[in-house]
Amino acid sequence: MxxxxxxxxxxxxxxxxxxxxxxxxxxxxxxxxxxxxxxxxxxxxxxxxxxxxxxxxxxxxxxxxxxxxxxxxxxxxxxxxxxxxxxxxxxxxxxxxxxxxxxxxxxxxxxxxxxxxxxxxxxxxxxxxxxxxxxxxxxxxxxxxxxxxxxxxxxxxxxxxxxxxxxxxxxxxxxxxxxxxxxxxxxxxxxxxxxxxTSLKAAEMIKYTSNAFLATKISFSNEIGNICKKLGIDVYEVMKGVGYDHRINPYFLNAGLGFGGSCFPKDVMALIRLAERYGEEPVLLKSVIEVNEQQPGRIIQLLRTRIGDLKEKKIAVLGLAFKDNTDDVRDSRSIPVISELLEQGAIISAFDPMAADSMKKIFPSLSYYTNAGDALEGADACLVLTEWPEFSKLGSEFARMKNQVIIEGRKILSCSGIEGVCW
Missing domain, CATH: 3.40.50.720 (NAD(P)-binding Rossmann-like Domain)
Structure with missing residues (x-):
């Protein structure tokens, strides 16, 4: 054709x-x-x-x-x-x-x-x-x-x-x-x-509904993760048990910093505005967005608990893309995290296998590195914000930090002494 x-x-x-x-x-x-x-x-x-x-x-x-x-x-x-x-x-x-x-x-x-x-x-x-x-x-x-x-x-x-x-x-x-x-x-x-x-309208609605449902699973998992964190429970163990239920399935149950990218945030918001235009109050969808917007702030709160005042502290940020295997930083959860770090006076050293050039357009003044080890050199703390598979192999590189305070926003690291935003 x-x-x-x-x-x-x-x-x-x-x-x-x-x-x-x-x-x-x-x-x-x-x-x-x-x-x-x-x-x-x-x-x-x-x-x-x-x-x-x-x-x-x-x-x-x-x-x-x-x-x-x-x-x-x-x-x-x-x-x-x-x-x-x-x-x-x-x-x-x-x-x-x-x-x-x-x-x-x-x-x-x-x-x-x-x-x-x-x-x-x-x-x-x-x-x-x-x-x-x-x-x-x-x-x-x-x-x-x-x-x-x-x-x-x-x-x-x-x-x-x-x-x-x-x-x-x-x-x-x-x-x-x-x-x-x-x-x-x-x-x-x-x-x-x-x-x-289907009809034209139904096909259009299928796409919005699919994205809204997946976003809902993510925010639901994050809310459960936040509760588990307070109770000392590993939310990944919980969701593994939940995901085996064939009515639920294990996909999009990974708690962490929330969703980003070019689709979920804009499509959920567009569906909210569409509902409001027709006189509906989409309470659940608004909650999905609210949970997602609050989640990045939790990793900053956790960081402050661990190292105190962030002014003049060197924070290594590993992962800038909104997810692994892409250079796309649109609505990446790393953006609000970095913004808050800068507002509190932190010094940021950043590394991402693919997305550094994309993030430079948003934060040109950060120190960008070509490997994780150099970004970690002398850092007071490290935040892992993207689930790049190669991060799971990091180990000795963390010894280059001034203080080995390592907090994950995505559960990808395999070394010990790690704390997660929801676990």
């Missing part, structure tokens, strides 16, 4: 690369010419495990990138993969969705081929019907027989996105017609996964 992907960011690039890997001919429309050039050279502008390897195989063959909409009229499917960042009140900003939809409509004007415009971006329920379809159809007029619309949400975990795309738990497709749904379903025919077909 011929597939056009609008947006060469995280979701767009992974989606386009995987569809090309499956044998489709894929074009990416990315307005940032620098990103488009890198993609055409087989160089990913983001870090994602296995992405560079796949790009080398397909770039210049059945994957190309451009910074304009010309030529997209040959596409069977046009996937909208642009950002929906939060507005000041937490609701979803749909300006990029609207802009992409309008551009698609003008680019398809005069085309007689059947196209399925498919939203992959995370959008509030009703967006495809109320925003995308009118924006696309305005320049096209009444040619409903040549255009179909679908919503096909993505469920990609950063750091594991390639595997998630190629081995999905499910494929969700909401559509305006069975014909449109079948076109999108055909694009996935090489993948072994159940296909769930």
């Amino acid at each position: 011929n597939i056009t992907v609008i947006g060469g960011g995280y979701v767009g690039l992974v989606t386009a690369s995987c569809f090309a890997y499956l044998g489709h001919t894929v074009r990416i429309v990315e307005i940032d010419t620098g990103k488009a050039d890198l993609i055409n050279q087989g160089v990913p502008p983001i870090y994602e495990d296995k992405l560079e390897e796949i790009l080398r195989q397909i770039s210049g063959k059945n994957l190309s990138a451009q910074s304009h909409y010309e030529g997209i009229e040959d596409a069977d499917i046009i996937l909208i993969c642009v950002g929906t960042p939060p507005q000041d009140d937490g609701s979803a900003d749909l300006r990029y969705i609207t802009g992409a939809s309008e551009s698609i409509g003008y680019a398809l004007k005069g085309s007689t081929k059947y196209h399925v415009i498919t939203v992959k971006s995370t959008v509030p329920p009703g967006t495809t019907e109320s925003v995308v379809i009118p924006a696309v159809m305005k320049p096209l007029g009444d040619i409903s027989d040549t255009v179909g619309f679908c919503m096909n949400p993505e469920f990609l975990r950063e750091g594991r996105a390639i595997d998630d795309f190629l081995h999905p738990d499910r494929i969700v497709i909401g559509g305006t017609s069975q014909k449109a749904i079948e076109v999108v379903q055909k694009a996935y025919e090489k993948l072994d996964a159940p296909v769930i077909t």
